[in-house]
Amino acid sequence: MKKLYSYMMLLGVMSLLSSCGPDATLDVLGMFSPQGETVNTRFAQSQTYNEQAGVTHIDMQSDDYMIYVCTDSHVTPDAHKLLDYFMAQYRAAASPKMALHLGDLIDAQNNFGCVDSILHYPGQTLHDTLFVTLGNHDIYFKQWSQYRDYFKTSAYWFDTRNGSRKLDLFICLDSAEGTLGTSQTKWLENLLKEKSQEGYRHIILFTHTHLWKLDASQGHTSNLALEETYKFTDMLSKYGVEFVWSGHQHARQSLVFKGVNYLVLDSSKDEEKGQSYMTAQMGNSIIYHYYPYNL
Amino acid sequence: MALMCSLTALAVKRPGFGERKYTITGMVEYGYNTTWGHHGNFDVQALMPINKHFEMEAKCQLSTANVYTGYVQLRPKFELPVGELFIETDVMYRAIKRNRMGDFTAALGVGYRMDYVSVTLGMFCRVFDNWDRSWYSNETYVVEPFNLLYRVEVFCRPQTNPWNLSFCVSNVDDRQMERQWQPIFGIGAYYDPAEHWRVLLDVQCKPTGMFHLDATFYSATVRAGFSYRF
Numbered sequence: 001m002k003k004l005y006s007y008m009m010l011l012g013v014m015s016l017l018s019s020c021g022p023d024a025t026l027d028v029l030g031m032f033s034p035q036g037e038t039v040n041t042r043f044a045q046s047q048t049y050n051e052q053a054g055v056t057h058i059d060m061q062s063d064d065y066m067i068y069v070c071t072d073s074h075v076t077p078d079a080h081k082l083l084d085y086f087m088a089q090y091r092a093a094a095s096p097k098m099a100l101h102l103g104d105l106i107d108a109q110n111n112f113g114c115v116d117s118i119l120h121y122p123g124q125t126l127h128d129t130l131f132v133t134l135g136n137h138d139i140y141f142k143q144w145s146q147y148r149d150y151f152k153t154s155a156y157w158f159d160t161r162n163g164s165r166k167l168d169l170f171i172c173l174d175s176a177e178g179t180l181g182t183s184q185t186k187w188l189e190n191l192l193k194e195k196s197q198e199g200y201r202h203i204i205l206f207t208h209t210h211l212w213k214l215d216a217s218q219g220h221t222s223n224l225a226l227e228e229t230y231k232f233t234d235m236l237s238k239y240g241v242e243f244v245w246s247g248h249q250h251a252r253q254s255l256v257f258k259g260v261n262y263l264v265l266d267s268s269k270d271e272e273k274g275q276s277y278m279t280a281q282m283g284n285s286i287i288y289h290y291y292p293y294n295l
Numbered sequence: 296m297a298l299m300c301s302l303t304a305l306a307v308k309r310p311g312f313g314e315r316k317y318t319i320t321g322m323v324e325y326g327y328n329t330t331w332g333h334h335g336n337f338d339v340q341a342l343m344p345i346n347k348h349f350e351m352e353a354k355c356q357l358s359t360a361n362v363y364t365g366y367v368q369l370r371p372k373f374e375l376p377v378g379e380l381f382i383e384t385d386v387m388y389r390a391i392k393r394n395r396m397g398d399f400t401a402a403l404g405v406g407y408r409m410d411y412v413s414v415t416l417g418m419f420c421r422v423f424d425n426w427d428r429s430w431y432s433n434e435t436y437v438v439e440p441f442n443l444l445y446r447v448e449v450f451c452r453p454q455t456n457p458w459n460l461s462f463c464v465s466n467v468d469d470r471q472m473e474r475q476w477q478p479i480f481g482i483g484a485y486y487d488p489a490e491h492w493r494v495l496l497d498v499q500c501k502p503t504g505m506f507h508l509d510a511t512f513y514s515a516t517v518r519a520g521f522s523y524r525f
Contacts, residue, residue: 030508038511136507177511178504182329209507213439213474222476222506225513226398227330234394237425256434258396258425 025107027140036142039181042134042174046153047187056158058129060096063162063283068093070277071102071208071247072267074137075115079107079270082293083118086268086277089291090130098160102247102265103135103176103208109143116150131158134176135208135248155184157191159200160282168282169200175209175246178222180232192239202286203241210246210264214253221249236260243286245278252276252290268293315350318342322495322520326358328513331393334360338469338520348372356470361393364470378409383417387472397424400472404444410453415446415465419472442466443475448483457487468499476506493522 027035037045068090073083090099105115119130134154138147147154154174160167171191173180180188196203209222211229224232236244237258244262250272253264266276280288324336336358344350354366365388372381385402404417423437446465452458463481466473473479483497496519503513 027508031505031510034509034511136504136509139509176507177509178507179329179511179513185330212437213442214437216441220476220506222504223474225328225330225477225501225503226471226473227328227514228503230391230394230396230398231330234396255437257423257437258427259432259434 025137025140030140034177036139036144039174039177039179040183042139042144042176043155043181043184043187045148046155046174049148049153050156053152055156058098058158058160060160060162060167062096063167065096065098065160065282066093067280067282068097068099068277069102069206069245069265069280070100070268071265072104072135072250072269073101073115074104074107074267074269075118076107076111077114080114080118081270081295082268082275083115085293085295087118089277098129098131100170100206100245101130101132102206102245103133104137104247104267105132105135106143107137109141110146112138112143112146112150131170131172131206133172133206133208134174136176136178139176155187157195166198166200168202168204169195169198171203171205173205173207175207175224178209178224179228180224185228185231189235192235192241196239201284202243202282203239204243204245205236205241206245208246209248210253211244211262212253212255212257214255215251219249233258233260250275263288266290315342315344317344317525318522319525320495320520320522322518324356324516324518326360326514326516328501328515331360331362334358336360336470336516336518338518340469354469361391363390363392364388365390366469378407381406381408383415385419385467385472389471395426397426398422399424402444402467402472404446406446408454410455411450413446413448413450413454415444417444418442419444419467421472439474442472444472445475458485460484473501477501477503478505491524493524495520495522 029035070086075083106112132151134147155172157169157171159169173188174184209224211223213223237260241260244260247265249264250267252266255262265278268275268277276290276292278288278290280286320340322338324338326334326336336356338356340352340354342350342352348371350370352368356364367386369384370381372379383404383406387400389398391398399422400419402417402419404415406413406415419442421439421442428434444467446467448461448463451460461483463483464478466475466478468479479499479501481497481499486494488494499516501514502510504510
């Protein structure tokens with residue numbers, strides 16, 4: 001009994017130590033309490049930025065365009081080959097196009113500069129054609145303020161157009177801590193109520209945390225609480241959301257519930273094998289493909 | 296021979312968990328979560344000890360949040376020289392009328408309890424069903440085939456004491472079976488003011504994001520009620 005107690009204490013101490021130091025990747029203290037701003041605060045700060053910056057409308061100058069989507073790159077200065085590859089594929093693709101990153105951009109601390117230099121290139125404007133989402137790893141070690149410095153906002157919407165004609169609506173949600181929070185949920189419901197009447201072809205939500213636990217592939221990654229899952233799925237169905245794209249579990253998954261397609265993407269993390277990114281050909285219908293990282 | 300009889304007598308006299316009686320329980324609950332807001336619940340539970348080794352429990356919760364839960368537990372149990380081993384087979388259906396869907400779970404667990412601690416470990420399967428699912432669409436149920444079920448409860452007094460205080464960590468309770476990475480923390484108390492009566496109180500808190508390593512408050516409930524043992 002004494003030995004078991006000692007082992008447990010050692011495990012606890014090692015877990016805590018693993019969250020110390022600049023190279024620590026897991027913010028273990030976050031298991032017990034928020035380690036920085038919570039979702040309601042982040043959402044309020046995001047909305048302040050959104051009101052100042054205005055909404056992005058991307059004129060694709062065509063009804064058809066391509067979206068490149070990746071997630072969970074977990075970039076560090078020594079590990080970003082897959083994200084480099086993804087960006088190379090995206091930049092080489094013919095226009096019109098845009099790209100999404102579904103969160104967990106970085107691992108450890110102080111790596112937003114590194115991922116920013118990969119995602120953005122000369123001549124490209126922030127939130128021009130590349131959009132990012134906040135993941136749980138991105139707010140470890142109280143790094144929300146750093147994320148804001150680079151990427152400005154964690155909950156926003158934008159749309160694509162062909163001239164003045166609206167094409168598709170995209171909504172980014174902050175689910176980094178496994179809940180949308182009260183303010184964001186209210187905002188989402190009002191936005192969907194309004195926008196679902198405006199004649200968009202497709203409404204797509206993208207966020208980090210996935211909703212379903214279909215198998216053991218998600219490891220220790222958690223979902224939203226059950227009550228929130230019930231409400232969220234019903235709301236999306238009610239307002240005609242067509243797709244929800246997410247990451248977090250590092251394993252592909254797809255299902256349809258209440259008429260909404262839920263896609264979870266593989267990761268783009270260097271050490272993991274068998275990972276992929278997705279492309280979605282947007283037109284009157286959406287055709288998506290997964291492309292493995294054959295590196 | 297005399298020695299064996301004495302030892303057997305000692306074994307019979309060793310304190311156990313006592314004989315359970317037919318019990319009916321009624322409770323009222325205040326709950327808050329960031330999705331439903333403030334809501335009230337009414338719980339009715341019935342315990343039916345069929346015999347010394349088998350008992351059945353039926354529970355029902357009605358909520359002002361427009362969610363209705365029915366729960367049946369079958370529990371074979373075996374008294375051991377120390378403690379009691381039990382098996383739980385649980386079936387729960389949650390009718391989420393407010394969102395027009397159902398959440399059905401079926402669980403199987405093995406538990407062991409001693410005077411001051413009770414531990415249950417098992418697994419459950421879940422099916423989400425959309426009540427408005429068209430028979431002509433290719434949409435089917437969403438099945439989550441495997442979730443770990445765990446429950447650890449520690450008591451400050453032996454479980455046969457006329458009053459007690461307990462602390463519990465679990466992902467299942469009378470009205471939900473959460474995914475294994477969403478633990479629920481509870482503090483419970485009971486007091487037996489008379490032979491047939493018990494007063495109950497429990498408080499629960501469910502955080503979210505613990506295993507995101509970004510824990511934050513999600514819900515809390517306070518429940519109080521009475522049991523009557525026949």
